[in-house]
Amino acid sequence: MTIKKITLFIFLLITLSSCDEKAKTRAKESTDNIKKPVKVAAKLFGYNLDNFKVINNKIKNGEAFGTILDHHHVWSPKIYEIAKKIKPTLDVRRLRAGKNYTILAAKDSTEQAKVxxxxxxxxxxxxxDFRDSIFIKKVKKxxxxxxxxxxxxxxxxxxxxLDEKHVSPVVANDLSDIYAWTIDFFRLQKNDKFKVLYEQKYINDTVPAGIGKIKAAYFxxxxxxxxxxxxxxDSVVGVQDYFDEETNNLRRAFLKAPLKFSRISSRYNLKRRIAFYGRVKPHRGTDFTAPVGTPILSTANGKVIESRxxxxxxNYVKIRHNATYTTQYLHMKKRKVKVGEYVKQGDVIGWVGMTGNTSGPHVCYRFWKNGRQVDPLxxxxxxxxxxxxxxxxxYLSFITPIKNQLDNIPY
Ligand SMILES: [Zn+2]
Incomplete structure (x- = not known):
């Protein structure tokens, strides 16, 4: 995931810079093909730049490795030898347009590429490096x-x-992942607040190189x-996860049933035949039978969108859990929650009854995924x-100082 993000970040950087680079390149070519050496630092990967003519450029569309070296006065047999020698490490046919490269060339009149x-x-x-013998080295900054x-x-x-605070959009994206089962990010309220501690990666301590993981957050x-x-x-697997201040995992599954003790009397069934009418009437809910007055629980965190x-x-209640899932609970004796109320998984939202069309006390539990009723089981x-x-x-001692730090961040 992190690599993907870094790649995206780099991609954005490249996209942003490639346009004006193209213009620059064109301008350069239209003059007299003299590339001015660009000094980046006194030393680069151990090479003393004072000893070379340094050329920084980008690979152009359709430009081959051979063309580049030929341009810098390396003769063809040598280019062929280089390509062959380094192939197991770097296949020169795989060099990609838009990527940056640097050539260290001789400072004398030959201006021949050396590295x-x-x-x-x-x-x-x-x-x-092909100054004498040819060798290739992979380096990570x-x-x-x-x-x-x-x-x-x-x-x-x-x-x-986050954008107003000049924080990368990656952070917003990661936060919505972390809270996907807790908060519906498409229904944030005005005056909702957030705090976040996240890793910013740097190259040489100065050049931003993407966002690492989110260490902690408060919403x-x-x-x-x-x-x-x-x-x-889980130290064996080493899987990272997010937990709240009470050790609960933030990735919450739905409760299997909206009642603590119950039995299923009728499952989701698209071909259910109704005896009395003698015709097929699909049952898109799951019926859980329980005595009148049994508490009905919200199967996941969410916001009450209907209660009527x-x-x-x-009497029924409908709860929206996130952008994907919505649940509904029918035939209640009494409802306990109002529209707009936020409920947590396991909160009592009403009591079993037999209001509406029902022959006995039960909850008809309905489950929507992306707006379509599906079988939750x-x-x-x-x-x-x-x-x-x-x-x-x-865990609790691990989070204590982090929680302190979070709590002390001013808005
Ligand atoms: Zn039902």
Missing amino acids: FIYQHDLINYSIV KITVKIREAAGVITNSLSQS EHVGKPFYAFNFVA YKGGNG KQKLPAAKPMKKEIQEK
């Missing part, structure tokens, strides 16, 4: 990571708030606090792995 440095991305380089803080109050969207949604701490809960009495449905829903008891104490 070719190909920049795969901001971090990875291949150095081809040193990456340092600094923890950065950001905080804000949402006026419009999270990405806009205040409709006045409710939601913490998230990055933690490796209507015809055959009787057949969905592959993300499994939330509870944190093992034996590491909970370690």
Whole structure:
């Protein structure tokens, strides 16, 4: 994931810079083909730049390795030899247009190329040295990571708030991933607040090279606090996950049923035949039978979008969990929640009854995925792995200073 992000970041950088670079290149060519040496630093990968003529450029569309070296006065048999020798490490046919390269050429009148440095991305380089014998070396620039803080109050969207603070959009994207099962990011409220501690990567301590992981975050949604701490809960697998201040995994699966104790009396069935009418009437819900007055639980965190009495449905509540999932609970004796209310997984939202069209007390549980009713028992829903008891104490002491730091970030 991180590599993907770095790549994206680099891609953006390249896209941004390639336009004016093209213009520059054209300007250069239209003059008299003399490339001015560009000094980047006194030393580059151990080469003393004072001893060379340094040429920085970008590979043009359709430009081959051979063409570049030929341009810098390396003769063809030598080019062929170089390409052949370095092929196991760097296939010169795979050099890509738009990538940066540096040529270190002789400072004398021959101006012959001696070293070719190909920049795969901001971090990875291949150095081809053909001063005497030919050799290739792959080099990675040193990456340092600094923890950065950001905080804000949402006026419009999270990405806009972060953008105003000049924080990479990657952070907004990662935050919405982390909270996907807790907060509906498409329904953020004005005055929701956030704080985040994230890793910013740097090359040579100065050049930004992408966002690392989010270390911790705090979100205040409709006045409710939601913490998230990055933690490796399973040392064997080394999988990182996000947990709240009470060790709960933020990736919450749906509860299997909206009732604690119940039995399923009728499953989701598109071909259900109704005895009385003698015709097929699909049943797109799952019926859970329980005595009148049994508490009905929200199967996941979400926002109440309907709470009313209507015809055959009787008293019902509908909850939107995120951009993908919505659930509905029918035939309640009494509803406990109002439209707009935010409920957590397991919160009581009403009580079992037999309002509407029903022959006995039960909850008809309906499950929407992307606006279509589906069978919840057949969905592959993300499994939330509870944190093992034996590491909970370690986790809590691990997050204490981080939580302090979060709490002290001003908005
Ligand atoms: Zn039903």
